[in-house]
Amino acid sequence: MKLFISIMLTLQLCITSFTANAESINYYVIDKQAMPFQITTDSEKHSGIVSDIISCIFMDNYTVRYHTYPFNRMISELEAGREKNWVTFGSPGWGGVQAANLSDIPIYTVSHSILTSAKSDFIYRDLKDINKxxxxxxxxxxxxxxxxxIDSGEIKELRVKDYAAAFRILDKMPQDSAFVEMTSRIKYNLxxxxxxxxxxxxxDFSALxxxxxxYLALDPKMDKDIQKFINQKLSNMSDSGSLTEIIHRYI
Known part of the structure; x- marks a missing residue:
């Protein structure tokens, strides 16, 4: 009888393990614009704050499939819902799929800064300082x-594809240009x-x-057990200090 119970428990554990590993996690990465949160290379290796968190969460339990796209294409893919149980990162204020279903706890707090050339005498105090x-x-x-x-014409914008282009404009137009971005991204890319x-x-640009x-942004239709697993692992990482350790690798 004891042998039968032992065999049944072993089978149950194997079935549970198989079930956990049967599902794939579809992780969406922004190509070349989301450093240090998501870092991509030509060798297709992934790193960065969010990517390292994802690797840590799913290390022993699920297969992670990586999907790397330019930002707008990534959003289109998520909205189309072609893959289930997807995860990326997002925030309530971003709206859309990046705000529809977020992890229980945040992974980082971002701030924005305004970067100018040291050759410029620009000092940001309030809105009128950036009108020109x-x-x-x-x-x-x-x-x-x-x-x-921008829509009202009070501020002129110039869109660029990457950070290198932004820095070049500041170098070429030191008195006329200013780059607005997340502080962590600016420092990392410099x-x-x-x-x-x-x-x-x-x-600091936090006044505006x-x-x-x-947070981690999750598929609104994600399997409830997987979502519970993610939130529990994230909570454990926060309590153990490993979440902070990952952040300090890059910032």
Whole structure:
């Protein structure tokens, strides 16, 4: 009888393990614009704050399938719902699929800064200080607090495809341009491009774009057991300090 019970328990564990591993997690990555949250290379290796969190969560339990697209294409793919049990990152204020179903706890709090050339005498105090500046912004990303000012013509925008282009514009137009982006992204991209922060001025822009938390964004139709698993693992990572450790690898 004891042998029978032992066999049945073993079979149950195997079935449970098989069930856990039978589902794939579809992880969506923004190509070349989301560093240090998602870092992609030509060798298709993935790293970054969000990618390392995903690897840690699903290390022993699920197969992770990576889907890498430019930002707008990624959003279109998520909205189309071609893959189930997908995960990426998002925030309540972003709206759409990146806000529809978020993890229980945030993974990071982002702030925005305005970057100018050190050759510029620009000091940001309030909105009127940027009226005569050309604001450099990244393609594909929305800036809800800035958009009404852009639409009204109070602020001129210049969209660029990546950080290297943004930094080049600041170098070429030091008195006329300013780059608005997440502080963490600015610092990380200056670092990996071997640019000296002393050649630029980084000023807080939270008065116009307040700091806000980002979360893991989950498929609204995600399997409930998988969603529960993600939230539990994320909570454990927060309590153990491993979440902070991952963040400090990049920022």
């Amino acid at each position: 500046k050309i604001l450099v912004l990244l393609y594909g990303f929305d800036y809800p607090n800035l958009q009404p000012l 670092k990996i491009q071997s640019r000296d922060l002393k050649q630029y001025k980084l000023q 774009i307040p700091s806000y938390p980002i």
